[in-house]
Amino acid sequence: MTPLALIFSTLFIAFIIYCFFNLRTLLNSHPLPLPLPPGPKPWPIIGNLPHLGLKPHHSLAAMARTYGPLIHLRLGSVHVVVAASSSIASQFLKTHDSKFSSRPPNSGAKHIAYNYHDLVFAPYGPRWRMLRKICSVHLFSNKALDDFCHVRQEEVAVLTSALVGSGVAPVNLGQLLNVCTTNTLARAILGRRVFGDGGGGGGEDYKAEEFKDMVVELMVLAGEFNVGDFVPVLDWLDLQGVVAKMKKLHARFDAFLSGILEEHKINGGDGSGAQRQTDLLSTLIALKEDVDDDGGKLTDTEIKALLLNLFVAGTDTSSSTVEWALAEIIRHPNILAQAQRELDSVVGQDRLVTESDLTQLTFLEAIVKETFRLHPSTPLSLPRIASESCEINGYFIPKDSTLLVNVWAIARDPEIWTEPLKFRPERFLPGSEHAHMDVKGNDFEVIPFGAGRRICAGMSLGLRMVQLLTATLVHGFDWVLPEGQVVEKLNMEEAYGLTLQRFAPLMVHPQPRLAPHVYCIKP
Numbered sequence: 001m002t003p004l005a006l007i008f009s010t011l012f013i014a015f016i017i018y019c020f021f022n023l024r025t026l027l028n029s030h031p032l033p034l035p036l037p038p039g040p041k042p043w044p045i046i047g048n049l050p051h052l053g054l055k056p057h058h059s060l061a062a063m064a065r066t067y068g069p070l071i072h073l074r075l076g077s078v079h080v081v082v083a084a085s086s087s088i089a090s091q092f093l094k095t096h097d098s099k100f101s102s103r104p105p106n107s108g109a110k111h112i113a114y115n116y117h118d119l120v121f122a123p124y125g126p127r128w129r130m131l132r133k134i135c136s137v138h139l140f141s142n143k144a145l146d147d148f149c150h151v152r153q154e155e156v157a158v159l160t161s162a163l164v165g166s167g168v169a170p171v172n173l174g175q176l177l178n179v180c181t182t183n184t185l186a187r188a189i190l191g192r193r194v195f196g197d198g199g200g201g202g203g204e205d206y207k208a209e210e211f212k213d214m215v216v217e218l219m220v221l222a223g224e225f226n227v228g229d230f231v232p233v234l235d236w237l238d239l240q241g242v243v244a245k246m247k248k249l250h251a252r253f254d255a256f257l258s259g260i261l262e263e264h265k266i267n268g269g270d271g272s273g274a275q276r277q278t279d280l281l282s283t284l285i286a287l288k289e290d291v292d293d294d295g296g297k298l299t300d301t302e303i304k305a306l307l308l309n310l311f312v313a314g315t316d317t318s319s320s321t322v323e324w325a326l327a328e329i330i331r332h333p334n335i336l337a338q339a340q341r342e343l344d345s346v347v348g349q350d351r352l353v354t355e356s357d358l359t360q361l362t363f364l365e366a367i368v369k370e371t372f373r374l375h376p377s378t379p380l381s382l383p384r385i386a387s388e389s390c391e392i393n394g395y396f397i398p399k400d401s402t403l404l405v406n407v408w409a410i411a412r413d414p415e416i417w418t419e420p421l422k423f424r425p426e427r428f429l430p431g432s433e434h435a436h437m438d439v440k441g442n443d444f445e446v447i448p449f450g451a452g453r454r455i456c457a458g459m460s461l462g463l464r465m466v467q468l469l470t471a472t473l474v475h476g477f478d479w480v481l482p483e484g485q486v487v488e489k490l491n492m493e494e495a496y497g498l499t500l501q502r503f504a505p506l507m508v509h510p511q512p513r514l515a516p517h518v519y520c521i522k523p
């Protein structure tokens with residue numbers, strides 16, 4: 001080797017060694033970036049919006065079968081990650097819950113929910129804590145729930161009386177259930193009912209049907225993926241007309257809520273002129289004068305926004321769950337018969353079910369769990385936003401990603417559930433494979449109320465209401481479909497929206513099966 005070649009080869013080897021060590025140092029201080037989770041290829045500008053289809057929880061479940069349980073989508077300029085298995089959901093909502101405790105910005109929160117002044121969309125922080133604490137103490141604590149137990153039982157009894165008097169035409173069960181859940185909540189929040197019995201009895205201050213329509217319209221609008229939320233440059237165009245509809249709907253809700261608030265300030269809850277302290281709204285009005293621990297004051301806007309949340313989140317969720325439960329029970333006469341045997345042995349035939357009976361109704365509880373599994377009222381839960389980046393299952397989740405948890409798909413995962421599409425309450429009975437599973441956010445295989453810090457605030461009330469209503473309807477009535485319909489062909493299709501409505505309302509003939517005096521309740 002010539003001296004020149006020796007110099008060159010020495011320099012070359014030295015360069016390689018230098019690069020090798022430098023690269024190692026570089027890699028150690030800046031590890032190679034993790035990949036984003038897999039997902040379908042996005043379109044330019046709009047990204048994966050067209051992939052969501054009319055029922056996004058179905059489309060996203062189908063994608064999970066192709067790409068796995070953690071998917072990445074690009075909706076316009078927004079990173080969206082979707083959890084579609086219990087273990088991925090638990091990593092987001094348990095391990096990393098503190099990073100996912102706010103909701104992403106969206107037009108619904110802005111235009112309907114008083115520009116984020118509510119509880120559902122309030123950013124995680126002092127105001128959210130204040131609103132949540134007020135509800136926990138005055139509405140959802142065990143004491144508050146026990147104080148209003150008689151109200152729930154009375155309103156359920158009023159429903160049975162309306163069903164008995166419903167005449168020859170089939171009843172729209174979902175509508176009557178909605179009147180019941182709304183009046184029950186109204187008595188706890190406002191100190192009075194807002195509707196008649198829904199059976200055409202008259203005397204409604206506000207039309208029940210119109211109110212349910214407003215709630216359902218809100219859920220449909222909130223469930224719509226508004227292009228402007230994801231492609232900010234297109235926001236002003238309001239391509240789907242969603243924002244215009246939201247503003248109109250907000251005006252209707254605001255008129256309803258402002259009326260209630262002003263009336264309450266002047267008259268007190270019961271219209272007697274004496275301010276009552278037992279209902280939530282009186283407490284909220286009294287709290288307006290107090291400064292809370294974090295130095296915040298409750299404003300009229302926050303009060304109306306909270307009322308809106310409670311009436312929207314707390315009525316249709318419970319009533320449509322019971323409607324699904326009854327549809328399933330009607331489709332499975334053997335389940336109806338078994339549940340009635342249990343109820344007859346615990347309650348007898350001479351009175352209606354009470355809340356204190358519920359702990360003894362094991363099969364009924366299993367029916368309710370199975371309904372929450374197959375028909376979770378918010379199939380994609382409510383979205384969360386990542387306040388910082390994190391790693392899940394070896395994938396990179398960027399800061400500001402929107403998180404969707406496909407609660408609906410998780411509860412139908414064939415890896416977890418045998419015969420996942422079948423309505424089989426016995427899977428939750430003692431001694432069965434899922435006996436110890438609850439639906440309260442502890443077992444991620446079935447999380448209809450979500451989980452973690454932002455878990456449903458009204459879960460305790462929702463559960464009691466769904467159980468009491470389902471038990472009472474099963475105990476109090478046999479159910480016959482309108483002429484020409486057969487149970488095997490009952491339409492179980494879902495409609496589109498943030499909540500899981502039935503495509504075809506359940507129309508039925510209730511046939512009382514208890515002694516007539518049991519139903520004699522005057523509203």
Ligand code: HEM
Nearest residue numbers: 120313314317318381382449450451454455456457458462
């Ligand atoms: C069948 C009954 C119900 C179901 C299935 C249900 C489901 C849900 C779900 C999935 C969430 C989102 C949780 C999350 O982000 O992890 C939620 C939030 C919420 N729910 Fe419910 N809900 C029900 C009944 C109620 C009732 C009766 C009320 C009140 C009267 C209520 C009030 C709320 C509120 C205020 C939030 C927002 C909580 C927060 O952001 O901190 N819900 N609900």
